[in-house]
Amino acid sequence: MAILDTIALILVIVGGLNWGSIGIFGYDFVSSLFGGMEAMLPRIIFTLVGIGALWSITLLFKDKMFHSEK
Numbered sequence: 001m002a003i004l005d006t007i008a009l010i011l012v013i014v015g016g017l018n019w020g021s022i023g024i025f026g027y028d029f030v031s032s033l034f035g036g037m038e039a040m041l042p043r044i045i046f047t048l049v050g051i052g053a054l055w056s057i058t059l060l061f062k063d064k065m066f067h068s069e070k
Helices: 002-025 029-033 040-069
Strands: none
Touching: 002 029, 002 040, 029 040
């Protein structure tokens, strides 16, 4: 599970940095690097970032689950 947690964290960081660049500079790095919003690759990356964010929700509860079992 540690590998999946790391991948999810990397995806969420990429997504967060991209949203920050959109908010601050009005520039979408992922879309511009991979062919624009209509191209398939940015849509795949955005989907993976979303799945990574969903997985990261479980990270909020991991420590609480381990502490409650003791």
